Amino acid sequence: MMRPNQYDAAITIFSPEGRLYQVEYALELVKRGAPVVGIFSPEGVVLAANETPESVLEDPNYFRKIFQFDEHIGVAIAGLSSDARVLLDQGRVYCQSNRLLYDEPADVESLMGVLSDRMQVYTQHGGVRPFGVSMIIAGVDTRGGKVLTTDPTGSYRGYKARAMGRNADKADKLLDERYEEGIPLGGAVKLAIEAVKTASEGEITPDIVKVAVIPKETRTFRRLSEEEVAEHIR
Amino acid sequence: MMRPNQYDAAITIFSPEGRLYQVEYALELVKRGAPVVGIFSPEGVVLAANETPESVLEDPNYFRKIFQFDEHIGVAIAGLSSDARVLLDQGRVYCQSNRLLYDEPADVESLMGVLSDRMQVYTQHGGVRPFGVSMIIAGVDTRGGKVLTTDPTGSYRGYKARAMGRNADKADKLLDERYEEGIPLGGAVKLAIEAVKTASEGEITPDIVKVAVIPKETRTFRRLSEEEVAEHIR
Amino acid sequence: MMRPNQYDAAITIFSPEGRLYQVEYALELVKRGAPVVGIFSPEGVVLAANETPESVLEDPNYFRKIFQFDEHIGVAIAGLSSDARVLLDQGRVYCQSNRLLYDEPADVESLMGVLSDRMQVYTQHGGVRPFGVSMIIAGVDTRGGKVLTTDPTGSYRGYKARAMGRNADKADKLLDERYEEGIPLGGAVKLAIEAVKTASEGEITPDIVKVAVIPKETRTFRRLSEEEVAEHIR
Amino acid sequence: MMRPNQYDAAITIFSPEGRLYQVEYALELVKRGAPVVGIFSPEGVVLAANETPESVLEDPNYFRKIFQFDEHIGVAIAGLSSDARVLLDQGRVYCQSNRLLYDEPADVESLMGVLSDRMQVYTQHGGVRPFGVSMIIAGVDTRGGKVLTTDPTGSYRGYKARAMGRNADKADKLLDERYEEGIPLGGAVKLAIEAVKTASEGEITPDIVKVAVIPKETRTFRRLSEEEVAEHIR
């Protein structure tokens, strides 16, 4: 019945403690999202997600959590899928423009900068609400593999391994314990699936854990088949 | 007498739990709409709706729930018909432009993207309210049949079979139980009518259940006659 | 003393039940308007209204409820006359443009679409209030006679016969009971006057019931004289 | 101590009963204005007003209630004189443009349409308040004499004889009783003065009742002298 005071009602103001409640509330939405994980390996990057359908009749092509920005960059999202789509569209345009203008693939960090800048604007200016989505962007560019995360504040950070969405704290704890420097790509896939499982609270089956990899060698986004995922589960 | 706190009053803000109340309230309006159903069959797609007139003197041409976007794409709507019309108009312009510019029919998913993007904007920007309508868009394009749904959030998903509007949960339960892979178009029509009936809570007659099909072969939207519907009812 | 909660104060928001109060309140204004009726006959369309003056000195030319959009289309309004005038002006411009651009009379439904679209915008965007007026548009175009109604939501529907304004429910009940398929134009006029009388709660005289017809043959709007109305009253 | 609910605070919203309070409050201001009267006679039109100065030192040229739009059209105002001036200026520009563009005097009703449209906009759009003024526009154009009235809603009507401002109801009662079809211009002047007197609650003298006539013959606005008014008073 207790409710915070008025500082949480308007998007562009600080509370007396210097907090931006709207942004924090958006993070609550993110925390209810399906678990997603990103892992860096010297051999490439991995994205994994729990993509459980709402109904047995749902088409798996439309409740994805993992998307492709460009040949060499993927993203896993947690939060409002309609908000995410807006950012996905903008990111894809950025990647294509980059290829057209400079004849080379977009830099992972530059892409993140473009998206985060837009997200920041929505936290400081009136007449809009923050984006209700967090993202793990993983890619391999000329400078190597990168796993970057951003949230509704529009801040971004880099990680060796990171989870987002429901029970992200549990998954992060697992990643902290199990991640090893120099982990091979296969090990990263296995660890990512393990983290998704931890956050999913219960048994998971190969058909609901989705995994995508961008090997350093090919620099090409590839979704693992259900069989490949099954191999890593047990 | 209890009412949620102030987070439901302004359209572009999150509640402390990370919810967008305005969008949820728009969904309430949708839930009071007449039942509509969309079903995918390998032989085509089906849309069905309960189109009960307000008065015996009402002209059936003006309380339709099923509309045509283009030769190969139809839509069933639940919610505010004036809001739906705005989206219908935009979608039709998109389909026509596509034919003019590229000399080919619009892709079902691209059409959905255009409409959903507009719906998302109305949930994040101030000075407007979300659209008070959900849609089942069904069509057959070069990639085959598709049944996609969108709601006031601007998210969209794909289904083999899906109901919206009043008692959608009951109709969805029926669809889950009865839908079979490889269902022929005729079976899909029968199932759609059955689902509409379930959601309509009571006897329904051939004159108030409206059905449209887009067979894979013809890729052409066709409304079933009252006689055809009658055949499927019993 | 009870008053609904805050959802009725801002025009562009939904209440928890998914209602748009501002639009509903505008409908209250409409319900207090003078009774108007529209009837379709295979031989043409009829509009009737109670045009009681406020004072014996009032000029009948300025408290009309029935107006002409174009040679072949008329309209009866219930609600705020200043709001109606804005829509009348826009509709007339549309009709004239149609004649100039395409050298043919405007389609009744297209005209209704133009007006309803504007009305819808005023229910979804901030900084304005909905139009406080409902209209019965009746006309005869190349596709035959049409009687369409619209209200502050910007939705429109078609009817064989329909009343709006004060006691519209009583008038509609009468229309439901008495309307017959194939009704001749004269019978439609008589029925329209009867419906206006029912809604007017009391004796009415030929000088306060106004009637206009658009016969299918002439496709030309014509106001009945007081004598003609008198004939139909008894 | 009782005060209406919040529906009266924002200009562009309806109350639950479908009322626009801001417009109604503006009418309250009008009701406190000095009494004005307009009368139609087959021989011309008459405007009369109580123009009592605030102080004996006040210059009668600056507290007028009767103004001229054009050679053939006059107006009497009740309400906020600064608001009225805005409309007067716009109306005069319209009349002049009409003469320049079409080489003919403006139509009385067209002028009223222009002014009322502006007044309507101020009742439906945000960021402004309604005009706090009502007007009786009287003129003689090619179609004859006209006495039209408008109020803060932006509606307008026509009358044989009509009063506005303080005690308008009493003056209207008198007009209803005394007005006769075919009243000569002189009789109309006398009746107008009588009506102003009735609304003024007390003795009035020739120096505070102002009268202007536009005879059908000359179609020229003319203010009566104090002597002429005195003749009609007794």
Next chain:
Amino acid sequence: MMRPNQYDAAITIFSPEGRLYQVEYALELVKRGAPVVGIFSPEGVVLAANETPESVLEDPNYFRKIFQFDEHIGVAIAGLSSDARVLLDQGRVYCQSNRLLYDEPADVESLMGVLSDRMQVYTQHGGVRPFGVSMIIAGVDTRGGKVLTTDPTGSYRGYKARAMGRNADKADKLLDERYEEGIPLGGAVKLAIEAVKTASEGEITPDIVKVAVIPKETRTFRRLSEEEVAEHIR
């Protein structure tokens, strides 16, 4: 402790009694201003003001209440001097433009119209507050001498003699009693000083009563010297 209801908080709305509180509150500010007086004489016009400095070290050039618009027009202000400056600047530009465009001095009433129109806009449109100033504009143009007053509503009126600011009612009473038709310019100066004295509640000395005259003969604004004022005081 009692405070009026919410109608006084927003600038562009009417109270239930049809009042514009913001404008009335601005008038309160005006009523606290130093007393100013304007008087018409057949021989010219007079402006007088109490210009008491805040401190003995204050430069009299910067707390003036009487200003010059043009060679032949002056003004005395009561209220917020920063608001007045905005209007003064606009008025001076108008006067200069008039001389440049038409090669003749501005008409006093036209100048007043320009300033009052701006003041009216600030009472009807949102996002601004009314001007917190009243003005007595006095001048001699081709049509003779004029003393016009305007207030925060943007209305203006003409007077033979009028006071504004603190105790304006007392000064007006004096003017009503003492003003005589055909008063010579010298008598008008004496009366103006007397009125300022009455409103100033206490002894006044020649150094704090400022007087300016625009004789009909010269049509040229002239400030009286302290000696000239002293002569008229006793």
Next chain:
Amino acid sequence: MMRPNQYDAAITIFSPEGRLYQVEYALELVKRGAPVVGIFSPEGVVLAANETPESVLEDPNYFRKIFQFDEHIGVAIAGLSSDARVLLDQGRVYCQSNRLLYDEPADVESLMGVLSDRMQVYTQHGGVRPFGVSMIIAGVDTRGGKVLTTDPTGSYRGYKARAMGRNADKADKLLDERYEEGIPLGGAVKLAIEAVKTASEGEITPDIVKVAVIPKETRTFRRLSEEEVAEHIR
């Protein structure tokens, strides 16, 4: 615990007493600023200020209260330094433009007019707050020396000697008592320092009292050295 009513919350409205609270609150901020003083002497003008650093490590170049607009004009500020900077920048641009366009130094009063006009706008228009700064502008132009002051209302006045900021009333009292007509520049410097000392409540040392002079002869802004100040302190 008592707090004024709502009139202090919105920037552009009057309270029932005709006060602009936001402007008055901005003045409160000014009253907490470090003391500054400006004095006029027939031989030039003087500005003095208490420039106590927050920390011994602070760079004196960045907590100045006295700034230069142009060679011949300086300013001392009390209030928000970031707000003052905005006005300083605008003033400097004005001075430079004046030199470029007219090949002569800016007039002190014209500069003040430009700055005060901007300050006034921020008190009458929505979407902004008033400037939280008061200024003493002192300069010597072709018309001689000038000491002008402005505050958040955008009003400006002229003084022989004036203090602003903390304890300005005490300093003004001292100035009133000690200021003498014809005071030499050296005496003005001494008096300015004395006034700053009075307002500073306590001992002050030559390193925290800053003084700038613009002698009439050179018309050139010059900051006194710590030694020069020391001489005047005792």
Next chain:
Amino acid sequence: MMRPNQYDAAITIFSPEGRLYQVEYALELVKRGAPVVGIFSPEGVVLAANETPESVLEDPNYFRKIFQFDEHIGVAIAGLSSDARVLLDQGRVYCQSNRLLYDEPADVESLMGVLSDRMQVYTQHGGVRPFGVSMIIAGVDTRGGKVLTTDPTGSYRGYKARAMGRNADKADKLLDERYEEGIPLGGAVKLAIEAVKTASEGEITPDIVKVAVIPKETRTFRRLSEEEVAEHIR
């Protein structure tokens, strides 16, 4: 449970005491930021920061507190990193433009002016919130070394040595005690590390204290290696 009054809710208004609460709340956010320090030495400038990762798997490249604007200017930030990025981007563009347009490195103070002006705008205009970040900008330009600080008000000041963020008061106290005129660059590095340690409340290790220097000689920003930092820690 006590909460300040309404003055803290809107960004652009003053409280009765003349305070801007939104700006003060933004400062609260800054005070929770990681400690950063800037020190001036005649031999160059030093920036130091506590860059503790959130997780052992975090990539140190993405939680930096020290950034480079240009070859010769660095910055340490405390507060919201997404807000800081906006200012960093703008500053970098300014530096590059300066090189392109004038073929010379940007002036440290000019850069600070550009950034602070933007920050000020966000405290005075509606529809935005202040920037939630404070910065220490350190650089060496043609006029020597500079250490400048700015905060959410948009004010800036200069210091010999200054801390910001968590426990800045403790660190400032240490700096006040230990800073010596003529401190060599090495000593400044040591002191900066010591200050960061003081503010960090606990043991710190060479891997979490980051240091950057811009020696006067090279005028080139250089990050110290972990080994170099280790040397200075013990």
